[in-house]
Amino acid sequence: MATEETAVRSGKTELPLLWVAKPLATAARQFGRSLVRPSTIVYPFERLEDPKFRTEVHVASGKPIGVGAVWDNYRGVHALNLETCISCNLCAFSCPDICIEMVTVPGGDPKHPKKCPQIDYGKCSYCGFCSDACPEGCLTMTTRYELSVTKRSEMVYSPERLYGVYKEKLPMNPIRLERPKNEDSILLDAPLCIGCNACARDCPTNCITMLDIPKAAPKPGEKPAKRIWKEPVVNDSDCVRCGTCISVCPKECLFWGTHP
Amino acid sequence: MSEMWINMGPQHPMTHGLWNLRVRIDGELVLEVDPEMGYLHRGIEKISEDRHYNEVITLMDRTCYVAGMAWENLFILGAEQALHVEPPERAKWIRTLSEEFQRIGSHVMWYAAFVQDIGLMAPFLYGMRDRDLVLDLFQSYTGARMTYEYNRVGGVRNDLPPGFIDRARKVCDWLLDRFQEYDDLCLGSDIFRKRCDGLGVLKAADCVRAGITGPMLRSAGVKRDVRKDRPYNAYDQVEFDVAVADGADVTARYLVRMEELRQSVRIIRQCLDWLERNPGPAMAENLPRWMGAPYAPVGKEGYLLKRNYPKGVGLSAIEEPHGEALAYVVNEGGEHPYRVKLKSPIFTNLSAAKHYLVGYRVADIPPIMGSVDVCVGEVDR
Numbered sequence: 279m280a281t282e283e284t285a286v287r288s289g290k291t292e293l294p295l296l297w298v299a300k301p302l303a304t305a306a307r308q309f310g311r312s313l314v315r316p317s318t319i320v321y322p323f324e325r326l327e328d329p330k331f332r333t334e335v336h337v338a339s340g341k342p343i344g345v346g347a348v349w350d351n352y353r354g355v356h357a358l359n360l361e362t363c364i365s366c367n368l369c370a371f372s373c374p375d376i377c378i379e380m381v382t383v384p385g386g387d388p389k390h391p392k393k394c395p396q397i398d399y400g401k402c403s404y405c406g407f408c409s410d411a412c413p414e415g416c417l418t419m420t421t422r423y424e425l426s427v428t429k430r431s432e433m434v435y436s437p438e439r440l441y442g443v444y445k446e447k448l449p450m451n452p453i454r455l456e457r458p459k460n461e462d463s464i465l466l467d468a469p470l471c472i473g474c475n476a477c478a479r480d481c482p483t484n485c486i487t488m489l490d491i492p493k494a495a496p497k498p499g500e501k502p503a504k505r506i507w508k509e510p511v512v513n514d515s516d517c518v519r520c521g522t523c524i525s526v527c528p529k530e531c532l533f534w535g536t537h538p
Numbered sequence: 539m540s541e542m543w544i545n546m547g548p549q550h551p552m553t554h555g556l557w558n559l560r561v562r563i564d565g566e567l568v569l570e571v572d573p574e575m576g577y578l579h580r581g582i583e584k585i586s587e588d589r590h591y592n593e594v595i596t597l598m599d600r601t602c603y604v605a606g607m608a609w610e611n612l613f614i615l616g617a618e619q620a621l622h623v624e625p626p627e628r629a630k631w632i633r634t635l636s637e638e639f640q641r642i643g644s645h646v647m648w649y650a651a652f653v654q655d656i657g658l659m660a661p662f663l664y665g666m667r668d669r670d671l672v673l674d675l676f677q678s679y680t681g682a683r684m685t686y687e688y689n690r691v692g693g694v695r696n697d698l699p700p701g702f703i704d705r706a707r708k709v710c711d712w713l714l715d716r717f718q719e720y721d722d723l724c725l726g727s728d729i730f731r732k733r734c735d736g737l738g739v740l741k742a743a744d745c746v747r748a749g750i751t752g753p754m755l756r757s758a759g760v761k762r763d764v765r766k767d768r769p770y771n772a773y774d775q776v777e778f779d780v781a782v783a784d785g786a787d788v789t790a791r792y793l794v795r796m797e798e799l800r801q802s803v804r805i806i807r808q809c810l811d812w813l814e815r816n817p818g819p820a821m822a823e824n825l826p827r828w829m830g831a832p833y834a835p836v837g838k839e840g841y842l843l844k845r846n847y848p849k850g851v852g853l854s855a856i857e858e859p860h861g862e863a864l865a866y867v868v869n870e871g872g873e874h875p876y877r878v879k880l881k882s883p884i885f886t887n888l889s890a891a892k893h894y895l896v897g898y899r900v901a902d903i904p905p906i907m908g909s910v911d912v913c914v915g916e917v918d919r
Contacts, residue, residue, distance in 0.1 A: 300726030304719050305660050317667050351681040351699070374593040405596045405687045410695070419681075451681065453696045 327421065327449075350449045352421045353404045356397055357450060358440035359416040360385070364482040365393045366520035369408035369417050377401035378408060383437050390479070394437035399425055410455050413518035420448035462534040464512045464523060470531035473506035477523035477532060485516035486523060541569065544900075548577050552904040554651055555914025559891065559907070566899045573891045578918040586878040591617050591691050594875065599685040601880065602916035604647050607640035607676070607686055608858045609916070612865045613878070614689040615770055619852030620869035621691060627772075628818040629693035634772040635706075635809040636676075636688065637856070638802040642713065643672040644859035645795045645802075648911045649720060652792075655908035656733055661723045668716045671709050678702060693821035703810050710803045710810075717799050724792065734788040738906035740894040741786050748890035751883045752861025753798065754910065756782045757790035764857040776808045788909040795911075860884050860911050882916045 319326070326348045360383065370378040377398040386392030395408070395417060409418050420443060427433055435443075478486040488508040496502040510523070510532070524532045547558035556577035562570035582601055586594045598613045599606035611633050618625060625633075650665030673683040679698050680686040688695050724730045740750070742758040755762055763780040765773040781797035783790035852867040861883025870876035887910050895906060 297728045298726075301723045301730075304722040304726075308660070308664065308719075349678040349681075349699075351679070351696075352677060353681040374589060374596050403596055403685065404682065405685070406681060407593070407596075407687075453699075455695070 348421045348423070348449075350421065351451045351453055352423070353406045353419045353451070355399070355420055355422040355425065355443055356395075356409070356435070356440055357418050357420045357444035357446075357448065358394065358437055359444050360394060360437055360441040362414050362416040363392075363394045363437075364414055364416075364518070366413060366482040366518055367393075367522060368411040368413060368518070368520050369395045371521075372407040372411035374405060374407065375401045375403050381437060395440070396434060396436050397440065398434045400430060400433040406451070409451065413520070415454055418450045420446075420450050422448055462519070463514050463537055464517065464519075464532055465535040465537070466510060466512075467531040467533065468509060470529045471505075471509055472529055473508040474528060475506070475508070476526045476528060477510050480522050480526045482520060482522060483516050483518055485513040486510045487513070540564075546903065547574075552655060552907055553914070554908075554912050555917075557888070557912070557914050557917065559903070561895075561900070561903070563900055566901070568895055568898055568900060568903070571892050571895045573888050575885065575888065575914070575917050578914045580919065582919045583878050583880060586875055588874060590873055591621070591875060594878065595687050595689055596685070599687060600915065601919055602858075602860075602882075602913045603684060604913055605640050605644040605859045605916075606684060607636045607688070608644075608856060609863070609880075610686065610689045611637050611771070612854055612856045612858065612863050612880075613867070614691065615854035615856065616852035616865035616867035616878075617691055617869075617875065619854060620850040620867045620875070621852075622848055622850055623692045623822060625693045625822055626819050628697075628813065628816060629820045629822075630771045631809050631812050631816075632694050632698065632820060633689065634776065635806055635813065636680075636686075636694075637771070638805045638809070639672050639675060639706075641802045641859045642799055642806075643669050643676075644911075645799050646672070648795060648859075652905075652908040652911075653724065655904040656730070658723070658730075661720065664716070664719065664723075668713060671712070675702075675706055675709055678705065690821065693819070695821075697820045698813065703814050706806065706810055710806055714800065714803055717796060721796060725789075731789065734792065734905055734909075735785075737788040737898065737902050738894040738909060739785075739787045740890075744893055745786075748893055749886045750861075750890055751886065752858070752911075753781075753791055753794045754861070754887055756780065757794045758786040759784040762862075764855050764862055768855060770854065770856060772809070772812075773805075775812075776805050778805050788905050791909040858883060860913060860916070861887060863916075880916075880919055882919065884910070884912055885917045888912060888917060 365380065365386075367380055370380055377400075378395045379398070380393040381396045382391040383394045384392075404419070406419055412418075417440075422443065425433070473488065473491075475488055478484075478488050487510070489511050491507050491509045493507050512523075521534075524534070541562055541564045543560055543562050545558055545560055547553040548556045550559075553559065558574040558577070560572040560574060561568055562572075580600075582597045586597055589597070594613060594617070595610055598609040601609045614633075646665050646669040650662045650669070653665070654662040676686060677683045679696070679702055680688040740748075740754070740758060742755075742760050745755045745758045745760065751762070759782055761780050761782050764770070765778070766780055778801045781794045781801060783793045783797075785793075848869075849871050850869045852869070853864070854867075855862060855864045863883055864879075864881035866877070866879040866881075867875050868877040891907075895903060898906065
């Protein structure tokens, strides 16, 4: 139960103030300035991408200052350069929202179709990890931010549509991340390898070559091993570290590691 | 007399988010309060266990949507301890700079919401307008206005773009003038003082007993600030004062936050000076690939555990705009954290509602709760 004492705890002040003269004067000053320099823009008719906002933005009081533009590193809709995409899957692996799906696009040879990212903007959180992960710099993010559609299916951007965004030459994120200095390499667990060529076949950069190895003599009392006498050798300087070879290896004999 | 329970929330202008304040009233007098949280629970701690360390950053931005950079810093500090990674000096200063800008953004946002709670519309618009400048600055170097995804294990994603330091200096000068205007609008108004003086008093001893941190604690005169007491990032190399007031009421909390805004500008100027003088890498070199990459490398199940990465435990505390936040990150050698525990300061401040609400009038609840600075995203996580 509240006592009489707690009931009177609120509401007491004795301050020598000019009532509300100060706030009124401040608000009037702001109002006067906003007539000359409004701090808002008339959005659909004026846009922050306009070059005039690139240098300065008008604010209601004080001097105009150089913020308010849409900067080039804004993370908006992706742009995909279909011609340089190597189908390495790294964008799809890096996506925390699993909104990237690799779909077949025309242009590859029939045996090994070319697969490029298709992005579902209903799920995308615009974190930019995919463009950070892209080793060729073909998937970047543009400054486009208007995405409203009338059907949910239109939120899914096919690779061709992303290529269309690329061809519009919108401002793109200028910052490319450097690759880490000591990247892990693809190592081979040689006794497990059967020389099946799957890794070399699926490598997007063709950095794996199958080299001949000498045929091992069977141990006494054992059948000769059934395998192709070839072993993959990875060219580390061309490798983009996508891990496709590891995921396609049927014997799980490839793994990440540092060279001894 | 007839007593009754009323629900303020989950959809109520006072709550600033989804939570419910059940109040037992006798006429106008508040007899008992019962805050109910959990409407915005998203399981961020659990989801974090299934994500690469750098991917957790996307969740941290959404933990508190007005102070995303502070939570990024918090988690990254914990994760770097757990992974035994030391970021370069420049990254520490950039993080300090980002956190102080975030403090300005958060406090100005608080100011806008708070004055609207007590019925002032024009200062609300001024506050939102000025916060936009901070968000634009963030966008110019992180690429987004609210969900930055800027920190990485071992540093920050990219260095500051050219021209940023000049722009930031201009914004600082401009903001300082605006803070003076805020004071003119609020402290200079008799109506504001009559509405806020002596409201929601919570004395120092009660604050400490309830575990309250942040501006609420400092408004009671307790000089407690993690930035000073346990410096992280570059806070041991910048000069600033801890803002305290002694009223322990709504006005005192207002004064503390306004002083913190000015101190933030002071810290930012020192950071800008340092960053201008000392170029260098913003990302640690020679990170293992799985740590530096934003994604988990492909491989067969469990192969990472086989590789015996060093295990570790990280415990980090930062002075978030709302109070003292804590992150506990356990690294069991995998590519994902084994456990992430986040301690939200607002959860504690809000849970102690009965200590500063009982005995006041129903009409006093919006200003008092407004002065607590509630961000439900981080209360419920």
